[in-house]
Amino acid sequence: DGTTSAPDVDVVVVGAGVTGLYAVHRLRGLGLRVRGFERGDDVGGVWFWNRYPGARCDVESVDYSYSFDEELQQEWDWSEKYAAQPEILRYLGHVADRFGLRGAYSFGTSVRSAELDEERLLWTVRTDRGETVTARFCVFALGCLSATHAPAIPGMADFAGTTHHTGAWPHEGVDFTGLRVGVLGTGSSGIQAVPLIAGQAAHLTVFQRSANYSVPAGNRPLDDAERARQKAGYAERRRLSRLSGGGSPHAAHPARTFEVPEEERRAAFEERWRLGGVLYSKTFPDQLTDRAANAAARAFWEEKVRAMVDDPAVADLLVPVDHPIGTKRIVTDSGYYATFNRPDVRLVGLRENPVERIEARGVRLADGTLVELDALVLATGFDAMTGAVDRIEVRGRGGRPLKEAWAAGPRTYLGLGTDGFPNLFHLAGAGSPSVMANVVLCAEQHVDWLAGCLRHLEAHGHRAIEAREEAVDGWVAECRDRAAATLFMEADSWYLGANIPGRPRVFMPFVGGLGVYGEIIAEVAEAGYEGFDLIG
Ligand code: NA7
Numbered sequence: 001d002g003t004t005s006a007p008d009v010d011v012v013v014v015g016a017g018v019t020g021l022y023a024v025h026r027l028r029g030l031g032l033r034v035r036g037f038e039r040g041d042d043v044g045g046v047w048f049w050n051r052y053p054g055a056r057c058d059v060e061s062v063d064y065s066y067s068f069d070e071e072l073q074q075e076w077d078w079s080e081k082y083a084a085q086p087e088i089l090r091y092l093g094h095v096a097d098r099f100g101l102r103g104a105y106s107f108g109t110s111v112r113s114a115e116l117d118e119e120r121l122l123w124t125v126r127t128d129r130g131e132t133v134t135a136r137f138c139v140f141a142l143g144c145l146s147a148t149h150a151p152a153i154p155g156m157a158d159f160a161g162t163t164h165h166t167g168a169w170p171h172e173g174v175d176f177t178g179l180r181v182g183v184l185g186t187g188s189s190g191i192q193a194v195p196l197i198a199g200q201a202a203h204l205t206v207f208q209r210s211a212n213y214s215v216p217a218g219n220r221p222l223d224d225a226e227r228a229r230q231k232a233g234y235a236e237r238r239r240l241s242r243l244s245g246g247g248s249p250h251a252a253h254p255a256r257t258f259e260v261p262e263e264e265r266r267a268a269f270e271e272r273w274r275l276g277g278v279l280y281s282k283t284f285p286d287q288l289t290d291r292a293a294n295a296a297a298r299a300f301w302e303e304k305v306r307a308m309v310d311d312p313a314v315a316d317l318l319v320p321v322d323h324p325i326g327t328k329r330i331v332t333d334s335g336y337y338a339t340f341n342r343p344d345v346r347l348v349g350l351r352e353n354p355v356e357r358i359e360a361r362g363v364r365l366a367d368g369t370l371v372e373l374d375a376l377v378l379a380t381g382f383d384a385m386t387g388a389v390d391r392i393e394v395r396g397r398g399g400r401p402l403k404e405a406w407a408a409g410p411r412t413y414l415g416l417g418t419d420g421f422p423n424l425f426h427l428a429g430a431g432s433p434s435v436m437a438n439v440v441l442c443a444e445q446h447v448d449w450l451a452g453c454l455r456h457l458e459a460h461g462h463r464a465i466e467a468r469e470e471a472v473d474g475w476v477a478e479c480r481d482r483a484a485a486t487l488f489m490e491a492d493s494w495y496l497g498a499n500i501p502g503r504p505r506v507f508m509p510f511v512g513g514l515g516v517y518g519e520i521i522a523e524v525a526e527a528g529y530e531g532f533d534l535i536g
Contacts, residue, residue, distance in 0.1 A: 007122050007134040007135050007136055008035070008133045008134045008135065009033040009034060009035040009133060009134075009135045010027075010032040010033045010034065010135060010136050010137060011027050011032050011033070011034045011035070011135055011136070011137040011138075011139055011454075012034075012035050012036070012037065012111075012114075012123065012125045012133055012135040012137070012138050012139065013027070013034060013035070013036045013037075013104075013139045013141060014036075014037050014038075014111050014125075014138075014139065014140050014141060014142060014392070015036075015037075015038060015045060015140070015141035015142050015143060015146075016036060016038035016040070016042075016043040016044070016045060016096075016101075016105050016107070017043075017044065017045015017046055017047070017048075017092075017141065017143050017146075018045060018046075018092065018428075018439055018440055018443050019045075019141035019143070019427045019428045019439070019442075019443035019446065019447065020036060020038070020045070020139075020141035020427075021043060021092065021095060021096060021101050022066065022068065022443055022444060022447045023139055023141055023427060023443075023447045023450070024036050024101050024104045024105070025068075025099045025101055026068075026447050026448065026450075026451045027139075027447075027450070027451060027454070028104065029451075030451055030454060030455060032454070034104055035104065035106075035133055035135065036101075036104045036105035036106070037105065037106050037109045037110070037111050037125070037127060038105050038106070038107050038108075038109065039108070039109070039110045040107065040108070041107050041108045042093070042102075042107055043092050043093060043095075043096045043101070043102065043105070044088075044089045044092045044093070045092075045143045045146065046143055046145055046146060046167075047085055047088045047089045047092060048089060049146070049148075049167055049168055049169070050085060050166060050167055050169065050189070051085055051086075051169040051170070051171060051173070052164075052166040052169045052189060052192070052193045052377070052379075053173075053174075053193050053196035053197060053200075054084075054192035054193045054194075054195065054196040054334070055084065055085035055166070055169075055189070055192060055193075056082050056083065056084045056085065056192060056217070056219070056332070056334070057082055057083055057085075057088060058082070058188065058217070058277050058278045058329075058331070058332035059082075059247070059248060059278075059438045059439075059440075060081055060082060060248065061078035061080065061081065061082060061083035061087075061088075061222075062078060062230045062237070063237070063241060063247065063248045063249070063438050063440075063441075064083070064088070064438060064439075064440050065078070065091065065440060066095065066440060066444065067234075067238045067440075067441065067444060068444055070234075072095065072098065073231070073234055074231055074234075076091060076094065077227055078222055078227065079221060079222060080219055080220065080221055080222060081217070081218070081219050081220050081221075081222060081276075082217050082219045082276075082277070082332065106127070106129070106131070109127045109128065109129050109131070110127060110128045110391075111125055111126070111127055111128075111392050112126050112127060112128050112392065112393060113125070113126045113392060113393040113394070113395070114126075114138050114392055114393075114394045114395070114424070115393075115394075115395045115399075116395060116396045116397060116421065116422070116424075117134075118397055118398070121136070121422060121423065121463050121464045121535070121536070122134050122135065122136060123135050123136070123137070123138040123423065123424065125138065136423060136463075136464075137423045137424075137425065137454065138423065138424045138425070139425045139427060139450070140389065140392075140424070140425065140426045140427065140429065141427045141428065141443075142388035142389060142392075142426075142429065143388060143428075144382075144384055144385045144388075144428070144429060144430075144434060144435045144439075145167070145381075145382040145384055145435075146167075146382070146387070146388045147382055147383040147384075147387030147388045147390070147391060148165050148167040148168055148380075148381075148382055148383075149380055149381050149382050149383045149387070149499065149500060150165055150378050150380055151378075151380055153355055153357065153358055154356075154357040154358070155357035155358040155359055155364075156358050158358060158359055158360050159358050159359070159360065159362075159373075159376060160360040160361065161179075161362075161373055161374045161375050161376060162174070162374075162375045162376070163375075163376045163377075163378060164375075164376075164377055164378065165377075165378040165379075165380070166185075166189040166190070166193060166377065166378065166379045167189070167381075167382060174375070175200075176197055176200045176201040176375060177200055177201075177202075178201075178202050179201050179202055179374040179375050180201065180202055180203045180204075180205075180362075180372060180373050180374045180375075181197055181201040181203070181204050181205070181373065181374065181375045181376075181377065182204075182205045182206075182207060182362070182363055182371060182373045182375070182376045182377065183197060183204065183205070183206050183207065183377045183379055184207045184355075184376065184377065184378055184379060184380060185207070185209075185378065185379035185380040185381065186206065186208040186209075186210070186211065186212055186379070187212060187328075187331065187379060187381050188212075188329065188331045188332075189379040189381070190206070190377075190379030191212060191214050191331045191333050191336045192331070192333060192334070192336075193377065193379060194206055194336055194339055194345075195333075195334060195335040195336055195338075195339045197377065198339045198342055198344070198345050201344075201375075202344065203344045203345075203346075204344065204345045204346070205345075205346045205347075205348060205363075205371050205373070206340075206345065206346070206347050206348065207348050207350055207355065207363065208317065208318075208347060208348065208349055208350060209350045209351065210320065210322055210323075210351075210492075211317060211318050211319060211320040211321070212320060212328060212330075212331050213298075213301060213320055213325045213326070213328070213330050213331065214330065214331035214332070214333040214336050214337070215273060215276060215277050215278070215280045215301070215330055215331070215332065215333070216273075216276060216277070216332075216333055216334065216335075216336075217276045217277045217332045217333060217334050218274060218275070218276035218277075219276070219334055236249075237249045238441075241438065241441055241514075242441060242445075242514065242515060242518060243515040244437075244513065244514060244515055245282070245433075245436075245437065245512075245513025245514060245515060245516070246278075246279075246282065246436070246437045246438060246513065246514065247437040247438025247439075247440075247441040247442065247514045248279070248438055250275065250279055250282075252282045252283065252284055252285040252287075253268045253283060253284045253285070255284070256284060256285060256286045256290075256293065257284040257286055257287065257290065257292070257293035257296050257297075258292065258293065258296075265284075265296065266300065268283050268284065269283055269296075269297065269300040269301075270300075271283075273300070273301075273304060276332065277330065277331075277332025277333075278329060278330045278331075278332050280297070280301070280325075280326075280330055281297075281325065281326030281329075281330045282326075283297055284297070287325075287326060288324075288326050288327070288486050288487055288488065289485065289486050289487065291324070291487065294324045294325055294326070294487055295324075297325050297326070298324065298325040301325055302319055305318060305319065305337055306319075308337040308338055309337050309338075309340055309341065310340075310341045311340070311341075314340050314347055317347055317349045318337065318340070318347070322491075322492070323490055323491035323492070323493075324487045324490055324491070326487075327486075327487050327488050327490055327491035327493065328491045328493045328494075328495075329435075329436075329493075348365070348371070353365045353366050353367050354366045358376075361373075363376070381494060381499055382494065383500050383503075384435070384494040384495070384497070384499075384500075384508070385410065385429055385430040385435065385494075385497075385508045385509070386406060386409075386410050386430055386497070386503075386508070387500070389402065389406070389410075389426070389429070389430075390403060394421070394424070396418075396420040396421035396422075396424070397420045397421070397422075398420070400420055402418065402421060405418060405420060405421075406418075407504075408504050408506070409476070409497075409504045409506030409508065410429075410430035410431060410506070410508055411472050411476055412426060412429075412430060412431035412467070412472060412475060412476075413431075413467035413468070413471040413472045413474075413475045413531055413532070414431065414432070414467075414475055414520065414521055414524065414531075415428075415429060415430060415431030415432030415434075415446075415475075415510060416431075416432075416446070416449070416450075416467070416521075417465070417466065417467040417532070418467055418472060419466060419467050419468060419469040419471075419472050420466075421466070421467075422464040422465065422466035422533075422535060423464045423465065423466070425450055427443065427446045427447060427450065428442050428443050428446050430508040430509065431475060431476075431479055431508070431509070431510055432446065432509065432510055432517065433509060433510045433511070433512065433513055433514050433517045434446075434509070435495065435509050436495075436509050436510075436511060436513070437513060437514040438514070441514060442514060445514065445517070445518050445521070449521050449522075449525060452525055453465060453525065453529065456525070456529065457534070460534065461536070462534045462535060462536055463535055463536030464534075464535040464536060465529060465532050465533070465534055465535070466532060466533045466535060467531065467532055467533075468531055468532065468533055470531075471530075471531030471532070474531070478510075479507060479508070479509070479510050479511070480506070480507060482510070482511045482512050483507035483511050484507075486511060488507060488511060489507065495507055495508060495509055496508070
């Protein structure tokens with residue numbers, strides 16, 4: 001009898017990226033029956049899809065790796081300070097093999113819907129392959145940057161050349177040799193891809209709407225001695241990382257920007273510049289809250305960048321004018337600015353000269369000129385954080401769609417759950433610090449919390465856990481207020497959904513950082529899951 005039978009499994013995990021893989025491993029370790037679904041044909045999540053040239057993590061590889069297993073941590077050798085996409089994908093494949101995770105998954109399978117049976121407190125999950133699975137717990141590990149965004153530019157379908165989005169890059173790669181290539185978008189993906197495409201193509205045109213702040217990675221190979229030092233120091237490195245905002249051991253300068261004399265200030269910026277990449281956003285602790293402090297960091301950055309670009313008019317275009325430094329994630333690049341010194345690379349500022357339409361032969365600009373292209377690369381980003389959730393038809397109590405509950409922006413308590421949706425967990429998504437920190441440690445933090453929670457339910461004979469409405473209201477307000485106390489609200493960033501037409505302008509991540517967030521969720525658990533109802 002279908003109405004009284006036990007669920008097919010205890011837990012469904014959606015996603016086989018960094019977060020989903022660890023969730024499967026950890027929850028299986030509790031003795032739970034876990035079933036995973038993954039849209040891609042293998043593990044890897046964002047690293048499975050983003051195979052564009054130059055794709056690389058902006059967190060050092062020593063930090064962007066799991067900490068849950070000491071042997072894993074000691075046995076894996078990273079070849080570079082910042083690992084490129086193929087190496088990270090190999091690593092995640094290694095993790096999947098080592099812990100036998102692939103067997104738990106159906107790959108090439110998208111979850112279409114998840115529906116709550118309110119009587120039995122079970123979730124019914126349906127896939128695009130026609131499979132239906134029932135589970136007590138439903139865990140979304142969907143990734144914050146997994147729903148690609150391609151703008152609706154008139155004439156896109158008329159283009160006679162090839163078009164590829166960086167976030168859905170062909171597995172066999174793309175050969176640009178001899179071609180006239182256009183890259184649309186200068187976020188992290190565009191900025192990473194541009195130097196490599198320029199090196200291969202006959203000619204490259206970069207179409208830039210907003211300039212971004214980028215800082216050279218200072219990437220380099222790691223040798224055995226450095227790897228050995230890193231591995232020997234892991235315990236302390238992880239301890240510091242878990243206490244930090246960003247999930248790496250680097251701490252901001254102890255003083256505020258203008259508490260130190262100018263010489264020391266410059267030396268601090270210089271040191272951070274050399275450290276490389278995104279870490280430049282936290283040279284001083286007040287850089288993202290104080291306008292003058294931010295301006296000082298920005299001025300130093302501008303000096304550095306202008307020194308790398310030969311043509312002052314091109315440099316003018318490359319300096320952002322619309323947002324404080326760090327309020328969009330600072331890009332970590334390898335050779336981006338120098339690429340504009342090449343004679344076969346052209347930068348088009350779309351604010352001065354917007355794209356009018358795409359035609360068979362290329363891109364028609366507002367001034368009437370046609371940029372002829374053989375290939376177009378869309379580096380236009382993602383429907384971040386909520387885009388992937390939206391693709392699943394989720395129905396909670398009373399058949400209420402999650403989309404409806406989240407119509408004015410994602411509503412969660414601690415990023416983990418929403419009232420009306422018992423036993424549905426979001427991992428490393430909206431309302432969590434994951435996109436503003438090292439996602440690997442964020443994933444571990446969330447999954448470990450979830451494991452503790454499910455153990456608690458089991459030990460106390462509870463059938464379900466559900467966030468209370470007032471707790472959700474409180475967390476939404478806390479995320480909003482924390483962001484309002486920073487400069488982050490001044491950028492039209494994907495943190496705010498501002499890159500997607502029609503999205504409400506709501507700051508979606510928890511801006512307080514990994515360490516603070518970890519304390520908050522630990523305290524909630526210790527207080528008997530305060531803010532949640534424990535049911536049955
Ligand atoms: P981003 O950072 O969202 O960048 C997307 C880029 O595409 C950005 O420069 C956008 O300009 C541009 N864009 C988007 N739509 C258009 C249209 N219609 N016309 C012109 N230009 C457009 O995505 P990424 O993939 O680069 O990086 C995402 C994250 O991955 C990154 O933050 C890292 O954490 C890793 P805009 O700035 O909106 O003017």
